Each structure stands twice: as structure tokens, then as C-alpha cells.
Amino acid sequence: MAQILAPSVQWQMRITKNSSYSRDASSMSSKMWSSLFLKQSKKLTARSSAKYRLLAVKSEHGTINRMEDLLNLDVTPYTDKIIAEYIWIGGTGLDVRSKSRTISKPVEHPSELPKWNYDGSSTGQAPGEDSEVIIYPQAIFKDPFRGGNNILVVCDAYTPAGEPIPTNKRHKAAQIFSDPKVVAEVPWFGIEQEYTLLQTDVKWPLGWPVGGYPGPQGPYYCAAGADKSFGRDISDAHYKACLYAGINISGTNGEVMPGQWEFQVGPSVGIEAGDHIWCARYLLERITEQAGVVLTLDPKPIEGDWNGAGCHTNYSTKSTREEGGFEVIKKAILNLSLRHKEHISAYGEGNERRLTGKHETASINTFSWGVANRGCSIRVGRDTEKEGKGYLEDRRPASNMDPYVVTALLAETTLLWEPTLEAEALAAQKLAMKV
Template sequence: MTKYKLEYIWLDGYTPVPNLRGKTQIKEFDSFPSLEQLPLWGFDGSSTKQAEGSSSDCVLKPVRVFPDAARTNGVLVLCEVMMPDGKTPHPSNTRATILDDEGAWFGFEQEYFFYKDGRPLGFPASGYPAPQGPYYTGVGYKNVGDIARQIVEEHLDLCLAAGINHEGINAEVAKGQWEFQIFGKGSKKAADEIWMARYLLLRLCEKYGVDIEFHCKPLGDTDWNGSGMHCNFSTKFMREIGGKAYFERLMAAFDAAREDHIAVYGPDNHMRLTGKHETASIHTFSYGVADRGASIRVPHSFVNNGYKGYLEDRRPNSQGDPYQIASQVLKTISSVPTDSDVSAAA
């Protein structure tokens, strides 16, 4: 028997952006534990804004298991928060009620800033560094500094060791800003892995004395890019059949549902979606081929392939809840009739 370190990880009840929480218990198993072997575990919800002190019990229900390469015999246990009966989802549990479909594929581009001493990593003690331009996909100390690449490379290795479908990294447009990409088949799977990758990044940065700033516009109304979490999406129908008529109906549905999307695409998005810095205005909906200033960017490959493939919604921001984002995208797609549905109705 081996003693495993089980790190139970969950989202707390803070709004508008929940925090990641984690605590460890030790259990013995013959081998790396399966999800079915992991017990429910209680915690004090009054300390995480998920219960009152007079009735503080909440329950963690394991839903995903990942190897933890940072620990000997480590296990990362992603959990949903349940009520004391262990069966009823807690009101803060957004994962339990989202729309999901394994045929819907999502790729999230998570942008963020490294912060140290209250400013982006690499910024001078006062004022600003040289303007944006050389930092995106940059290389060299003057562009990316001395520890940022070390952190992102180590984070990449931790994600891959955990079995997270991490697809890439790059330095972003602003100094101290970086991005990683996660892909998953199904709303829950993709969003689970974004949250777990966020957790691993936050925990890793503890030893470097660096913070992660997920706010979508941490530098405010300045000529510096904010941070998004662009959502690339497709369904089986979009990948295999598609067509221009269906695409136009889909865009009309996204236009009609604009407010529903903005409501779950992350707080303070009005600060980021200004129509500047490669964003569309929060008050309008637009789409365009290879247009980084549109609400939805249509890849050339999508059009060239007969309006088949994936699309990129550029409006979700870096601190958005990927469960809600993916669910809303899928909800809007599900409202759009396919060509066969239109023909049958006629």
C-alpha cells in the first residue's frame, strides 16, 4: 500500500469571480487511485462564502483526477461543492448544471499577467516600459525578462504530466503578459482543465514570489492590451457539414443572444471590450474573416473549407468562468436549426 497525497480542489463562493481552494488528505491505495475510490470530504463553507457559521458544513465531491508531478505520490482531485447531503449541488457549483456535449469541442486561450510588487513583471518602478510591439511571441531578456519563461515552461510540464490537454504557450502583446491554450471535447472537460491549469499556475508561482493577475484590464484605460480567454468552438455538424446558410443563421443567433453571452463572459469586460486593442465593442456584435477586432473571428480555413470547421469568440475575458462560457456558447448553437431541420420545416 502507498500513501497518496490527495489535493482536493474546488471553487469557492466569492463573486463575481470565484477563487480556487485546496486542501490535502492522505489515503492509502494499492496504486494510483481511480475517481471511484475517492471519498466525499467535508469542509468549512463559512470560510469560503459558501455557508453560514451556524451551519457551515459543505461537501466536496470528486469529479476528475490528475497526477500531481510537483509532489511525490501526489494526486490532484477536482471537486464539485455539494450541500451537506452530498447529493444536492451547492448554489455556487456552476459545473453541475451546465449544458454539455462531447461532440462540442472547445479551445480556450487563457491570457494573464505576471505581477510582482504591484505591477506587471518587467515594468519599471514608475512609469511604463517601451510601448507594445516587441513583446508578443518575443524572446530575449529585454522582452520577456529572466523568470517568466522559466515559470511558463515549468507550468507546461506540470500540465502535461497531469494529463491536461495543454496545446501551447506564448508571450503576449503587453510586457509581462502570457498565454496558454487548453483544448477539450465537451464543455465540462475543457473547462475542468482550464481551472486545473489555473490552479497549477497559481501554486507554481508561490515559490517564485510572483502573482498571477487574471483581471481583464489590470492597467486600466491605458494603451496596453487587456487579457482575454478567447473561446474556439465547433460541433460535429460544424466540422462535418456546416455551410454558408447555416453559418449565417448561427451568426444571427449569436447576435440575438449578445447580452446573454456578455453576462457570463467575465466581469469588467466593458473595460476591455472598447473597440480598441483588437476587441469589438461590448455594445455590438460583429464577425469577420481573420478580423481580430470582431466579436467572432472567422478563420480563412473555415471559409475555404465550405464554411466548415471552428470559430473563435473573442469576447470572453481572462477571468471568466469557462463552465458558463462554454455552456452559453453551446446553448446558442443548440438553438440554431440545421439545413435538414429547415428543409423539413418547409
Template sequence: MFDIEIILQRGILDKKILNRYRRLQIPENKIQVTYLWIDGISNIRIKDKIIDCIPQQALDNRFGEVDDLPVWQYDGGSTYQASADNSDVVLIPKVIYKDPFKAGNNDIIALCETFHSDGSPTATNKRKECTETFCKYENEKMLFGFEQEYTVLGFGGRPFGWPIDGFPKPQGPYYCGVGGDKVFLRDLMESHIMACLYAGIDLHGTNAEVMPSQLEYQTGPTFGIKAADDLWVSRYILQRITEDFGLTVTFDPKPIPGDWNGAGCHTNFSSKSMRNDGGINVINEIISKLSKKHKEHLIAYDPHGGLDNKRRLLGTHETSSIDTFTFGISDRRASVRIPLSVSKCGKGYIEDRRPSSNCDPYSVTNAIITTIFGCH
């Protein structure tokens, strides 16, 4: 039997065993909380805690600040966030979501911020500063939406459905395609949609992308920091679902070198003044501000300070050149695109196409807000 067959059969067996125990009656006063956080290299980590009370936010089906979940800790020495001689890192829950993977009706996911033992935020706790920025400019009523592209990998680390040797047919028929020879893993994509909606994530849509086995979903538009929270939790849900399929997902901005599209996290945003009549004038002013901070934004737009985008932003495959800031109406080769509908209406939003698929949305939103309101 091939290794692939063994892996697939083992996955099916594991699910059958798990489903047997999911039918057991769990005491009503016990709920499972999945504590979710960002580690020192911008990966997602989780661990579960059993608690005896149901947070009021879960009962009310709200997803705001969490006051009644316990603070916890973990070994930061094993997550690239602390040394072994002072390894405890503190988890402080900040927002909750319904858990689509647990059996209990009140089981939840708690998105957490991370702090060192002295109370200082860890290097990858970008949420704390981002929250402060949103609060500072709360009156601007910022809306954000993300277009998250990702690539599903099969056995051997190649994109799922690709030939073991060689490559599939050139790009062209795959984007928003239909048919088994054009779109792979539609079931995975739709499973992800349903799980995110159940969790309470503001999901906008989804589609197959230009490169085969590259997919996309869109979050928002959402007010405030919830847009970034939603993106992190949606990534976690996607990774868990690919576990069920026996596959993996990569957010690498250029998983396949050569004549194939990379993966981005195009960021759509607008302020109150951009959405008002005459907003196009505000949009032009904002684009001018963004052009003056191009290098700073590139550092904020991928977790490796621009190195990942250097492989992706080549001026080809619907990307701008990393070296030059550009903008245009309906131009997907520009750094910043003004949608055609916005140009016609004279107000609305703009799309920053520079963020990489593995960006930290807290860093992205913080950089945008700081530049457009703090740069004069």
C-alpha cells in the same frame, strides 16, 4: 538588505528544505490527494487528504469520473459559500489528474464539485449544470479550446519587469517576441507547459502576449467537459508555479488601465456539423443565434456578470465593443471571429473573443451550447 532579496533568499531556502524531505521513502500504500474546488468568489481553493488506496483511475492513467475517492467537506463559512451556523460544504471528487508538485508517483489532484448540506449545488458549482448540458447534446460532439491570457505580477503588484516608476516601451515588440528586453519569465511559461502535460491536461501551445509580462497558453481542442476541467486545473498549476518563482499571477481582464492590452480567454469551438462539408452554412446560422443572445452571454462570460468585461471590451486593443455584437473573417476586433482557414475550407470552428480571462469555463461552454442548440 532589501525586502526583495530577503523574499528571494527565503524562497530558495524553503525549496532546499522541502527537497530534503521529498527524498524520504513514503509507504507505497499512502498517497496524497489534493482536493481542488472553486470558492464563492470564483477563486481556487485546495486541501490535501492522505488515503490508503490508490484509485484505479490513477493506476490506469485515466482521467474520468472518480468513484473510489472519499467524499470530504470544508468550512464554507471561510470561502464565501455558507454561514457560520451551517458551514459544512461537501466536496465530491469528479475527475483526477497527476500531481506535478508531489513526490509520490501516484499522488493526484482531484477536481471537485461543491454542495450544501441539503444536497443542493453551491452558487459557483457551474460544473453540475454544464455536465448535464453536455450529456443532453452529446451527439453533437462539441470540441472546445481556450486561449488563456494572464499577467505575472512582481513586487508591489506591478507587472514583472516593469519600471518601478513609469512604464516600459509601448506595445509592439513583445507579442511572440524573443530577447530579454521583450519577453520576461519564459522559464515560468515553459515550466507551466511541462507540469500541465505531466498532469494530463490537453495543452495546445503558448506564447508571449502583446503587453509585456502578459503571457498566454492554449488548451484543447478537447471533447466534452474535459476542456473546462483542464482549464481550471491548469490555472491552479500556474498559480502554484508562480509561488515557486516568488511571484503572483492575475487573471484580471484589464490589470493596467490605459493604452495596454487587456486579457481574455478566447474560446474556440465547433460541433460535428460545423466540421462537416458545408459547415460554413451551419457556422453562419450559429453566429446569428449568438447575436441574439449577446447580453446574456456577456453575463455568463465573466464572474461579475459583465462588469469585468466592461473595462476590457472597449472596441480598442483587439477587442469588440461590449455594446454591439459583431463578427468577421480574420477580424480580431469582432465579437466572434471566423478564422481565415475556416473561410477558405468552408468548415471548421469559430472563435468567441468575448470571454474574460477570469471567466468560468463551465459557464462559457454551457452558454454557447445552450444558445446554438436550444435557440430557434
């Protein structure tokens, strides 16, 4: 990763195995280390001595950090207890928060875990005089940072009386996905999460000259090379962390704007899609934290002739995947056209800066659909048209959308909501004219 020239200490933990200093250091016993440090404490004035410099943690190839041994310590042989990292969504609706607790033994299902609470006044979700918010465990993933039997727990938030708080979008989504009509259709989602990596101090895209711009878009999409690809190590580390955790990640790629990347999750069924995206976002936040890089899900991080960042959502149902499914897709598109404004209002903050009709987007004010057209609101693939069945891609959601909201709204609009006959006829006429 050519642009991360000075990683944080957390990423400077390893010395190459061929380093002679590494061999010398690893041969030192704990007693030897203690003895050396005691000698140094008696000679505080000799700070510039060669011996003192030897014990400084720098080396030619990296930094010795003795905490690494503890961070990587496998406690499984010594205790049945595990660490559960409870994750929830904060007051902005986009920030992920978490804290840890000890569980007496490994668990397999969220129902085995206790509810917990946090200070909602510190996350913008409750007043100071009544600040307790209760989190309910909803989905479990393996913890790639702690390893062993330790877990990540995706939660949603409620008042002490058991009412979902306003920022709890999972609760309504779960209701929609448990509707018998929706369950029968087995809705599949494939979500393409784009994101941008920023340099820490200047908040400017990774790989860009500070205060300046790289060459125009063109050579960066799915590219390789130190002058074209910035942040690959982060993308790859995130990919493996997701696989370890049990997230249904299906791929990654570098995006059109330099410093921008994408990962895809799915196909996932129903509420699972939102759980997996939120956990994947949490992992990405943790990995960029360790790398000393800032993650942003802003839908248009750089104004001008640069692509924005979306969260394209691929969607299909049992009926669209069966013979005659293309006609079912057309009916779904008709419903989506009638609720365009409602969907746009729920598809992410700042999306108007992205959906301009340029840079592979449709205008935010106009609904459109087409086959293989990335400038439409809804794209249908060539294979779907050819096979007469398949899926549609909603290209309107912004990168900062809430996956619970978007997936539930797609299911509701296409499976539960019925337009009036007059509205349906008028919409069909308009869409026919555009196509």
C-alpha cells in the same frame, strides 16, 4: 527570467553540481550534520565564527534547504497510500482552494474517491452557523508537485442535502453537456487563457520599472530577450507541469503587453474543457506562489494604451466540422447575436474595461462577426472559410471567465436554444448589413 532577481527560498533549493561547496555538503553524513549543530548549540555566543557562517544555508550559487530531500521523497516503495489534493472553487467564483488527504491506495476514477467537506464560512460560501459544504470528486490529474501516484482532484460543491451551491457552475454545465442533442454533436473547445504576472510587493507587471512604464507595445508579443520577455521560466514550468498532470495543453506564447502570457488548452470535449482549465489555473497559482510572483486574471490590469487579457474560446461541433459546416457556423453566429447581452453578462467581471473596440476587441455593446477580423465579437478563420467547415472563435470572454459557464452557454445557445422565426429573420438582416 531576468526580472526575478531574488526568487523565494522555495526556488533557491539547488546548488550547481560544479560547486565545490555542494560536493562538500553532500559528503556530510547525517551524523556529521548533527554533531556540527550540537557544537554550535554549545557556542551560542560565537555567532560570527567562521564555522557558524559555514553552517548558514547560503552559498555563492544558491541555498541548501534540507527540506528539499523530504519534498522530493518518493514514498511509493514503502506504502500503497497516496496523497490526494482536493481542489475546488471558492466564493468569488475565481479563487481556487485546496486541501490534502491520504487515500489508502492509488485510484483511476473519481468514483473511487470519497466525498469530503470544508468550512464554507471561511470561503464566503456558507453561514457560520451551518458552514459545512460537501465536495464531490469529478476529475483526476497527476500531481506534478508531489509526483509518484499522488493526484490532484477537481471537485464541485454541494450542500449536505445534495443541492449544488450557487458558485457551483459545473453542475449546470454537466447537465447541458449530457443532453443527447449536445452529446451527438461532440462539442470541441480550444480555450486561450491569457494572464498577467505582477511583482509581489508593488502589484505592478513583471519587468516593468516600479512606478513607471516600459516602451510601447510592439516588440513584446512572442518575443525573446531580457528587455522584451518577462516570466518565461514561469510559463515553461507551467507548460511542463500541465503535460505531466495530463492536462490537454496545446501551446503557450508571450502576449502583446509585457509581463503577460497565454496558454491554450484543447481541443477538449464538453465538460472536460472546464475541468482542464481550472486545474491548469491551479497549477499556475502554485507555480507563481513558488516563484514569488503574483498571478492576476484581471481583464484590464493596466489602464491606457495596453492590451487587456481575454480567454478566447474556440468552438466547433460535429456538424460544423463536416462538409457544409460553414453554413452551420453562420446559423450558430446568428443565435449568438440574439443572446449577446446574456453571454456578455456571463463572460467575466470587469470585461467592460477590456471590450472597448480597441486593442483587438469589439465593443461590448455591439455584436459583430467577420473572417480573420480580431476586432469582432466572433472571428472565423480563413481556413474555415476556404474549406467550408471548421470552427468559430468567441473573442468576448474575459481572462477571469468561468470556463464551465462559457462552454456550456455556447453549447446551449447554438445547439439547444431556438429563436423565434421573427427574431431570426431580423437578426439575419442585421448581420447581413454589417458583413
